[in-house]
Amino acid sequence: MVTRITGLNSGLDVDSLVKKLMDAEKQPLNKLNQQKQTLEWKRDAYREMNTQITDMYSTTFNNMLMSTNWNKKTVTSSDSSVSAVAVSAEQNISTSMSVQQLATPTTYKSSGAINFTSGQSQTLKFNVTNPGDTKPTEVNVTIAATDTIDDVISKLNSSGLGMTALREKISNGTDYADTIAFTSNKTGEGFTLAAGDDATKSFLKDQLGFAVDDTTNELTANAEGKNAKFTFNGLEMTKTSNNFTINGIKYTLNSVTDSNKTVTIHSTTDTDGIFNNIKDFVDKYNTLIKNVNAKVTESKYRDYTPLTDDQREAMTDKQVEQWEAKAKSGLLRSDSTLQNGLAEMRIDLYSTVTIDGKKYQLADFGIETSDNYADQGKLVIKDEAKLKQKITENPSLVAKLFNADSPDTAKTKNPEEQGIARRLKDTLNKMQTQISKQAGTESSVSTSFAIGKSLNEVETNITNMKTKLDDIETRYYKKFSALDTALEKLNSQSSYLTSMLGSSTS
Template sequence: MVTRITGLASGMDIDDIVSKLMQTERAPLNKLTQKKQTLEWQRDSYREVNSKIKEFQDYMSNNKLTYPSTFQSKTVTSSNESVLTATGSASAPNSSSTVEVASLATAATYKANNYTGYTQGDYNLAFNVVAPGETTAKTVNISVTSADTIDNVISKLNSSDLGVSAFKDKIWNGTEYVETIAFSSKATGAGGSIQAADSATADFMSGQLGFSLDADNKLTAYKEGTNAKVTINGFEMEKLTNNFTVNGVTYSIKNTTAATGPVTTSVSTDVDGIYNQIKEFVDKYNEMVDSLNEKLKEEKYRDYTPLTSEQKEAMSDKEVELWEEKAKSGLLRNDSSISTGTNQMRTDFYTQVNADGKTYQLTEFGITTSSAYQMRGHLEINEDKLKAKIQEDPQSVAALFTSGSNSSAYSDKGIMKRIGDTLKSTVKSIEAKAGNSTMGTNDYSIGKNLNTISTDITKMQDRLTTIENRYYTKFSAMDSAIQKMNEQASYLSQLLVQ
C-alpha cells in the first residue's frame, strides 16, 4: 500500500477528493461484483434444488413400491394370538384356515449323571452330529489343551458347531443338588443325535464330563427332542420347529389348543399396508415438487441488488440479512429446467400405462394431480377409492407403478420408472447450468460465466489502480505548482518590504 502525504501546499483534502472521484469510476466494478454475487447465489439455489431431487431419488431407490411383490403383501389375523400368530407371503392365497395344535416342538437335552471333576489335559475331540430332521451326519472337531479349565472346555463346546448350549451348575438329581454338566440342543425337533466319533472322545465324554453313551457311542438324551403336531384344515402334520410355513403362511405356535379349542386364521390383502406405502411415496413426492414450484413462483425483487461493501458498512447485520433475503428471491423464477421437470412429472403420472394387454390410468386408482396449473404435478389421493382398488385388484396397482423395464417404451413403463427417468434428466439439466461440488467451474455454464467475470474484475481493479494513481499524480503536480507560487509570492513580498 502506497503512503501519500498530500495537500500540504493547497490545504485541500486530496484523499477525500480522489475517493469521491473513484466512487464514480468504481461503478462498473461494483456492477461486475454484484453480477458475480447474483450468479453465485443462483448457482447455490440450483444446487439446493438438486439436493431436494437427489434426496427424493435416494428415497425412491430404497422404496418397496419399485417391487411388484409389495403390492401382493398379505395380512394374517389369528382368533387366539396367545396360541399362535401368523404372517403371509405374497404367494399366500386369501383364505381362512382352522388350526389345532396338539403339541409343541421341543429341543433335546443331555445331562451328565456322573460328573466327579475335570482333569486338565490335551484332548482332540471328534463328533458326528445329526441335526433334527436330517439323515447325514456333520463332523465336528474340538481341540482342548492342557491349559483349558472346565469352564474353557464348556466355552469351546458352545462356540463349536456341536449345536448345543452347554453349562455347568448345581442340578437336582432326585435327592440333592449336585455339580452337573448339561447340554440343550439349539434346534427343536425329533431325530437329532450327538455321537463320539472315536473311543478317545467317548472316554472324554463319559470319564471327564460324566455323560452316558449308548452302544453306538451316542450321547443318551435326558429328554428327547419332539416335533410339533398340528392339524390345519383337517390335515395332520408334524413340524421340526414351532415356526413353520404352509401354503405361503408362516405360523408361530406358542401353546396347544387342548384348553382353548381350534384357532381360525384369515389371510387377506394388506390393504392398509400397501395404501400407507403409496401415501408415503405421494407425501414425499409432494414435498419435493412443492419445493420446486415455490422456486418457480418465488417473487423477484428487481430493486434489491447485491449490496456493495460500502453499503453493508452503512447497515446493521439484521438490515443486511433482510436485504439479501429479498435480493436472493426469485433467482429461479420460471426457470426452464425446473419447469420442464415438473411438467414432465405431471405427464408421467397422467399418461396411461400399458401392461399385460391392458391400460391403466392413475385417476382410476383415486390418485389425481392438482387442477391448479401453478401446483405442477402435486398429487391428491382419494383414500376410499384407492383402498377399494387395492382390495379388488392389487395386481393392477402393481402394474401401474412397477411395469416395464429401463429399456421399455415410455407407454409400457410404470410410474416409478417414469418418475425416476425424469428426475435423472432434470438433475442433469440443472447440473449443466450450476454443476455440483465435484465439477470444475469450466464444466457448467454459470461456472464459465463466473470465470469470465472474475477475469473482468481483475482487469477492472488494475484499471482503477491506474486511474487512482493518475488522479494523485495530477493533484500532486497541482500541489507542487501552488507550492512554487507561494514561494514566489513570499519572495516578492520580501522585495516590496525592502
C-alpha cells in the same frame, strides 16, 4: 496491510483519497463477487430441488415399487396356540390347523464330575450337524492356559457351535449338582455335536464330565431334539422349527392344541395400509410439483443484485435479509430442466397403463387432477370409497397400476406397460442426473459440473483482479508520495529564499 505514512507536507488525507479512487477501480471486482454469489445461490437452489426430488424418489421406490407394501394383510388366529403374520402373501387365506407336537432343541448334560483345571492351552475341535443338514460343520475353539471354566463356557457360547452352554446347579434326580449343559440353538431332529479329535473327546469326558460315544465321538444327548408336528388344512406335516412360512404367511406354533381342537387363521387385505401408502405418494407428489412450480414461476427482481461488503455494512441485518430474499428470487425461473421434468411427470401420471391387455388410468381408481387451475396439476383422491373398494377387491390390479414393469427384454421398455410409479421413478432419476450436471452434489469436485466450472473461472478472475487492484493502489500511493516529496523540496526552497531575503534587508 502495509502502513503508509503520507501527506505530511501536503496536508492531504491520502488514505481517504486513495480509498475513493479505489472504490471506482473496484467496480469490476464487485461485479465478479456478485457473479460468484449468484452462481453459488443458483447452485444451492438446484441442490435444494434435488433434495426434494430425492425425497419423492425414495417414496416412489420404497413405498410404491416394493411388492411387500402391496401385499399387506391383516391376519387373525382363533387361538393363541398358533399365531401368524403375512410376509409376502398375494392371496387371502383361510387355514385350519392343529398342533400335536412342538419342535424342541437337543440338550446335553454333564453326568460325571467336572474336573477342569487351568494351565494348558489347546484347540478344541468339533463337528456340528444341524437339523436338516447332511454334512457336519467344523468349529474350533481355542482355550488359553489362563482360562477358567467360566472363560471356557463363554468361548463355547461365542464360537459358532450353534448352541448355548451354561454351568449351573441342575437336578440329577436326587440332588442339585454342579452341572454343565449344552442346548442347541436350532430346534428339530438331527442335531449332533461330536468331538473332532481324541484330545477334544478327552477334554469333554475327563474335564467337563460329558458322556461321549467311543465309536462316533458324539456327545450323548440328555434329550433329543424333536420336529414340530401339526395338521395343516387336514394335511399332516412336520417342520424342524416352530416358525415357518407357507404361501407368504409366517406361522408360529406356540403350544400344542387341545385334543380335537382346530385353530382357524384368516387373512384379509389391509386396505387402510395400502390406501395410506397411495395417499402418502399423492401428498409427496403434490408437495414436489408445488415447490418446482414455485421455482420456475418465481418473480425475478433484476434491480436486486448481491450486496457488496460496503452495502452490507450500511444495512441492518433485517434489511440485508429482505434484500437477499429478492436477490435470490427467480434464479430458476423458467428453468428448462425443471419445466421439462414437470411436463414428463404429468405425462407419467395421466397416461394409461396397460394391464393384461386392458388400459387403466388413475381416474378409474378415484384419483384425479384438481379442478382448480391454481393447483397446477395437483392430484386429488376424489373418491376414497372407490379407491378402497378397488384395493379390497383386487389389490394386485391396484399394485400393477403403480409398479407394473414392462415384460419387454429390450433396453427401451414400453411406457404404456410401465406402472405410474415406475415411470415417475425414471423421470425423477433423469431430472436428478440433469440437475447434478448443472450443480453437482455436496461431495462433487467443482470441475465435474457446469456451475462449478463457472465458479472456478470467476474465482480465478477475482484473484487476478485483486492482484491488479493491489498494483493500482500501490501506484496511487507512490504518486501521492512523489507529490509529498516534491512539496517538501518546494517548502525547503521557499524557506531558504525567505531566510535569504530576511538576511539582505537587515
